[in-house]
Amino acid sequence: MTTIEEFVRGERLNAVVGWMAVLTCLLVVGLELRAGETLVPVFALGCVVAVVLPAVVRRDPSAMLPWELLVVLVGFLLARAASVAVPLSGYGVVAALALAVAVDVDVLTPVDMTPWFSVGFVTVTTMAIAALWGITQYAIDAVAGTTHLASNADLMWDLLAATVVGVAAGVTFEAYLRRVGRLAAPEPTAPSDDTARQDRVPLSASRLRYVVRGMQATLLAVTVYGVATVDLAVVSNAGIALGVTFVPTVVGRRYGRSVSAGLALWITAAAFLHAIGLLGPYGSVGWYDQVTHTLSASLVAGVGYAIVRAVDHWSTDVTFTPAFRVVCVVLFVLAAGVCWELVEFGAGGAASLLGHEAVLVQYGLRDTVLDLVFDAVGALAVALWGISYFDGVADLISASLRASK
Structure with missing residues (x-):
């Protein structure tokens, strides 16, 4: 069975694409900060951290995420920096970043995730971050007197965009896994003693x-x-x-x-x-x-x-x-x-x-x-x-x- 950790590749060409993605993200950080932007640089720095962590942990510069994911991640980031199709491009970055985080969690912690589980993880994470971002925008507006969210409809369209992107990202990732032959059904475990445990006092x-x-x-x-x-x-x-x-x-x-x-x-x-x-x-x-x-x-x-x-x-x-x-x-x-x-x-x-x-x-x-x-x-x-x-x-x-x- 393939775990999500196996998507960290060591091929030279893939590593070149990975480090080019890192440099692009750093360039976006510099340009956006110079323009007075704060949100896009945070996204870009998050991408840098997620991409380089496997290389740091494994002490291997060639340990990078698949080039397909990196291209999508950088593409959405550049689109968001250029204010193209906002908020779809922004939540596209979030979805791609969520998958990168799933890999990092699998590499850095005792958690073991499979590709089929990460599909749902990406979708749910994208939607959850949209909710947290909506809460944050509302709080900023209340404190600073800004109007990032002018109405409830603005928030709802943002949440809808995040949901569409999250679902699309999950479906696309599953199709990618099937294409490369890495999506398999999970192996069930033997019944544990937990199944025999009785609940607390029944309603009757x-x-x-x-x-x-x-x-x-x-x-x-x-x-x-x-x-x-x-x-x-x-x-x-x-x-x-x-x-x-x-x-x-x-x-x-x-x-x-x-x-x-x-x-x-x-x-x-x-x-x-x-x-x-x-x-x-x-x-x-x-x-x-x-x-x-x-x-x-x-x-x-x-x-x-x-x-x-x-x-x-x-x-x-x-x-x-x-x-x-x-x-x-x-x-x-x-x-x-x-x-x-x-x-x-x-x-x-x-x-x-x-x-x-x-x-x-x-x-x-x-x-x-x-x-x-x-x-x-x-x-x-x-x-x-x-x-x-x-x-x-x-x-x-x-x-x-x-x-x-």
Whole structure:
């Protein structure tokens, strides 16, 4: 099985291209700093560091990334420096740089990544960096009185550009791997003792089931009310939320294993608060949206952790350290947050075109930025303190992966 580290090449011609790329990046740094720019030089210096690190670590000047990646990286950097197709060129640099970072992480740390995993890593990282950059721009505008982000639409189009570039980069990289014959399926590991570990107290045996059933009954009543009043927004949101609350029950019946009462309450509360928020609290209670987003993001973080941990246990060709899992969880949640904001933005645009009430609503630039901030807060909270609740979910995913082979 090929690991991502094997993409560090030692051929002389490839090394020449690599060092030419480094010199080009340094030239961009000098010219942009002279012109008073700060963002592009930061990108360029990041490219320099990512490109030369393998050579430094291996103490071999010929240890460079593949020339194809270097050409793409420098091409996007030059386009961004020339202000061509901004922000697509900027996020193109981010996507190419994310792949270079994946190689460096594999070379410099105990983490072992495979090419197929790095495809998703590149896409998620590009989207997450777009979210962080949007938060940074908003903060700069608030402090310095600038207008890097004039409206919520500006931010949403940036996030859409990052998503398109990230997905395109992942698809292109996969095609490249298949062309050179280096993309292979991961080898599953033998079942571990973790799959036999029982979850905490199941919902059926806990008093928390009354709280869960109460929220489900309320969501059912709201759904019926939406049907009676022919309110599509209420029906869709409450109905979907109600369906989400039954996920623990479906999982238990499908796999013959109960989901813990704490996790079931977590899932139900997140769905309940979101559905109820659309009835008024989102617009009238200032902190309600942030609390709901933090809770929802924590669930997404748990799912992201479970996926990463399951892949780690399933494949013999990947090794993830606890610190890397935390990074993956945060990136995964931010990328999921970007997807959600784009869905809301698209729903609003579609409703305007059709003349209907929007099923999902955005409340402006500040609301979107705060959503992304609290997405990150929820992700960090789970990554640092709450991942044990999702160990059972990770075991179920790992068992399903093995069964699919």
